[in-house]
Amino acid sequence: MIEFRAVTKRFPDGTTAVDRLDLVAGAGRITVFVGPSGCGKTTSLRMVNRMIEPTSGSILVDGTDIASRDPAQLRRGIGYVIQQSGLFPHRTIVDNVATVPMLLGWNKRRARARAVELMELVGLTPELAKRYPAQLSGGQQQRVGVARALAADPPVLLMDEPFSAVDPVVRTSLQDELLRLQSELGKTVVFVTHDIDEAVKLGDKVAVFRTGGVLAQYDEPGVLLSRPADGFVDSFVGRDRGYRGLSFVSSDGLPIGEVVTVRVGQPGPAEVWTLVVDEERRPLGWFDGRSAGGGPVDADDLVPGGSLYDTGSGSLRAALDAALSSPSGRGVAVDDEGRVLGSIGADDVLRALADARRAGAAV
Amino acid sequence: MNWVLANLELIRELTVQHLGFSLPPLLIGLLIALPLGWLANRTRTGRTVLINLAGLLFTIPSLALFVLLPIVLGTQILNPVNVIVALTIYTVALLVRTVADALAAVPQVVVNAATAMGFSPLRRFLAVELPMAVPVIVAGLRVAAVSAISLVTVGSVIGFGGLGRMFTDGFQRDIPQEITVGIVLVLALALAVDGLLLVFGRVLTPWARLRETAGSTA
Amino acid sequence: MNYFGWLFDPAHWSGPQGIAARLVEHLGYTALTLLIAIAVAIPLGAWIGHSGRGGFLVVGSANGLRALPTLGLLVLLAGFIGIGLLGPLVALVILAIPPVLAGTYAGVRNVDPAVVDAAVGMGMRGRAVLLRVELPNALPLIIGGIRSAVLQVISTATIAAYVALGGLGRFIIDGLAVRDYPQMIAGSILVALLAIVADLVLAGLQKLLVSPGLRAVPGRRGPRAVPAPKTADPAARAA
Incomplete structure (x- = not known):
């Protein structure tokens, strides 16, 4: 569980990126931060692994205030996936995936064996292990990014627009893959996106941010679509929300008729x-x-x-x-x-x- | 400053000589590098051969080249042609790669559009690709110019004229002022020619300036 | 006139002033200069590239070097420091530092910020980020800078014979003094060969040391399969 308590981030130039954020991302659930650019969603995410320090307020991961933890140690226990994949171009795929286990002091053989396991989990064939990132497609690179984040089996996974740089077809399959993985692994995931459809598809709960770092609404996707809190959320959620909202209504009890x-x-x-x-x-x-x-x-x-x-x-x-x-x-x-x-x-x-x-x- | 005031005429003469050694190679080198660069950009083999050859020539130390060229050219060792040819070689070696890279950087859509409108390959090169490659080529030419102006001085070691004379003369007669002034003059000359080429490049590519202002106001 | 007779006369190869001895001297100057330049320029360039402070100095020094007449620097320092080894050595180091500095700076600076972000985000500390991520990725440009510096030093050490330094340049200067053109030719050929061989050796070293992942892989698709530039500044020669 990740808990934001009155978290504010102001940058030296005076802009407020996040404004008194109170939010609880449930354990084992996917929480999606969504909003237009400049809404503080990425800043909020990056405060969880202390890539950015909050100006005030506190963040608790599983009950512990992260400010009390050594940043590097903290980060080794939190998976981190970013948009441009950030794979190490000079290392093979298997060594990329083995990065965090190696940092944690595992021996090389165990780390690599674990890496190959992870590659299979995210749907990469073991033949790719000895390749370098530049030899992979964008979709494959993102899979490696996910495998790398999961390598040390962290309970928490931070994903910063991980699928927004790949084409729509690949994106859809990566999203489906993430949902499948999550159903197996049950991580506490915080997922940042600017795409409301992606947010609604992936999120157990969705936090909509508005410019200036204010949380506009934090609800389950069905509620977001059927009862937007205000005009901003309504317009951000977009057209056809009534129809899209039907995705979150169960069809139990729908009478099925005959067909010849x-x-x-x-x-x-x-x-x-x-x-x-x-x-x-x-x-x-x-x-x-x-x-x-x-x-x-x-x-x-x-x-x-x-x-x-x-x-x-x-x-x-x-x-x-x-x-x-x-x-x-x-x-x-x-x-x-x-x-x-x-x-x-x-x-x-x-x-x-x-x-x-x-x-x-x-x- | 006494030495300078007493030797103004010598300084003027050496400066003119220096420019006479360093400027012709730039022009000749550019004229040779354009077709070679075009060739290097056209075929993979051409590129491999030309770029590697250029790299090889570039590797040869200047003093060695000044000494060896007379054998190849059949000239006397102190014939100014040696210096001009040597500097031309360096300029070509540097610019072939620049021209090839500059041409390769011309957006393929523009080239395709020109072809689709019916440009012949030569016409397309002269009217479309070359103008678009000008900013990069001029940048390369500036590097070549500064190098050439500096390199001319090496020739003084074996007796050539130019501002390098102030180094050999100042060293032998122990006049530090002459050496210092020589260094300053070479730097000033390099800076001046560099600035002129910069302006020249701007004048040749008015559209690039438009883009800059548009970019800064956006 | 037999231009090449001098070079192939075995009598000229041995002895304290023979070709072999001069070659060793030349290599010695080059190695010593490079050692000092690398010790100064790589840590400094890495720090500047890592912190982003003072980058303009690096770019400025590399550009200024191109215009600086090496002969002028040599005779000036020989005048101030004396014509032993020290004066020329200082000049050589001054000329060798900027290319290595620029290569290291550009190399570290050019590392994809997302890669560094990922490294920090996974829990690497500053030293590990620099040693395991930034420097390995900067290696092609660092070695490129070293290649430029080596050429610069071999070339300038030749000219330094004019201010009484040893090495292969001696044959050119001494030959000139007695109008012995074949000796000058021999010196020039040897220096040219030395430069070419040194550059080839470093190119081989570059292939050996740089991760294959940083090279373009032809025939395989990949959005970031961009060839890494071989040298930071192929034009940084002024001697």
């Missing part, structure tokens, strides 16, 4: 949309009975389906999107294995939303 399914080669019913499935009841596409006129279903006639609504991990957003993107108007609901369970309509989703609101959910 057919296999390739079987006669397709006329005048209606029919879902075409394979032997395992996985959806292949839709068959439009009005244009085909009742012959057998040909694989070439399929109309591509929309997004799928996975009932296991589903949110109302996934359900609504499935309905809206389906050519038949009915979203396809599937189970964990991807097998068709039934279908849902947009009106079902909206009705479920109304019910949730009546029950007091923050939507």
Whole structure:
């Protein structure tokens, strides 16, 4: 757990970067600091490992005031990932990852073995161990950065815009990877970003900062989207927040309707949309009975389906999107294995939303 | 200052001689380095060969070069051509790399745009690439100029004229003032030529100045 | 006239004033000068680059050196200090320090700030950051500076024969005094060869000492696979 107590940072030129910040980043959770540039989010992060000293106030990590600790010792127990990766260009990947264990006095063999373990954990093949950073892609470099931060198994991980320098596709996969890692490791993560979508996707709780280092709102992402504290947060959260907020509403209890399914080669019913499935009841596409006129279903006639609504991990957003993107108007609901369970309509989703609101959910 | 006042005419003569040794190599060297630099920028092999050759020539100490050139050129040992050729070699060695780097730094989009508009390669080089490379080339030329002005003095060890004479003469006749004044004059000359080239480069590239002012007001 | 006869006459190779002895002298001056220059310039350059204070002095001294006539410096110091070893040695050290200083300063200064930030953030202390991160990354430019300095010193030590120093320059000056052109040629060839060989040896050393990670790796993609400049200031010659 990381606790900010009335933390203020004023720079020598008089600007206030952080203004009386009170905040608790929960143990084992991802806390995201988000805001426009100059809002003090990075300064706040860098005060946790004493890369910047606060002007006043105190910061506690797991109950200990960090001001009482030797900075270098403190930092060896806190993972640190930065935007430009900051990998040592003169050292191989494995030695980069082994840096903190070596600083902690592990012997070389143990540190390297641990490094290779970590590389596999973040999805890097061991063949990369002997390469140098310049030989890796930007996405790979960021993975190395994460592995390096985790090498000594620190309970706390600080991540300063770690994914903002890579292209959007790679960024998405790195974000997914981080969530997977976090579900295994349960670190106390503080993550800084200027991208509200990234904040909402990754954060268990999100702190929105405004220029001048003032904390504007600190809430769970769903609450942030449905009940922004003020106009600033509202505009920062951006367009479509109502729709995006549905991501945080569970679809439990959403009634799943029937759907008529057919296999390739079987006669397709006329005048209606029919879902075409394979032997395992996985959806292949839709068959439009009005244009085909009742012959057998040909694989070439399929109309591509929309997004799928996975009932296991589903949110109302996934359900609504499935309905809206389906050519038949009915979203396809599937189970964990991807097998068709039934279908849902947009009106079902909206009705479920109304019910949730009546029950007091923050939507 | 007595020595200076008594020898103004000598100082003037040596200064003119000094410029006569150091300025022609700059012009000749630039004219030779431009096509060579262009060549070095065009092919990988050309670059490897030319840059390495330039590095090799640059390595040869100046006094040795002054002594060895007469064998190659068939000149007398104190023929001024030796000094001019030696300094030209250093200038070319320095500028080939500069020109190649300057041309390589011209944004590819600009080159592509020129090609797309129908420039022939030669025309494109003269009208687009070379002007854009001017600031870097002038910077290299300034380094070459300062080096050349300083290097001319070495020739006095084996009897050439120029301001280096003030060092050999001052040393042999034990006139520290002559040596000091000589050093100051060489430095002043280098500074003056450096400044002139700086201004020359600015005049040649008015767009670069525009960018500077735009950048400072932004 | 047989230009090269003198050089290949075995009689000229041995003895206290023979080629071998002069070569050893020349190497001795160069090594001694470099040792002093490195001892002064690397710590100073590293400190200036690390702290960022006084950088303009470094750049200024490297630029000023180019304009400073080495012969003038040699005769001036010979006049003040005397024509033994000390006067020329002081001149040589003065000329050797700026390239090493500039190389070290630029090398340390050019280390990616994110790399230093990461090093500190992982818990390295100041000394470790300098020794394990900044200096190894600065090495290509430091060795580049040393290469420039070595060339400068070999070249200037030759000229220093004029103020009665030993070394290979003696053949040029002594040959000139008695109009023995072949002897001058021999001296010049030897000095040129010495400079070229010394530069090649240092280039080899550079390859050996600098981490492969700091070199460009052709054919492999990587956003930061930029070739490291080989020397800090290839033009820092004035002799």
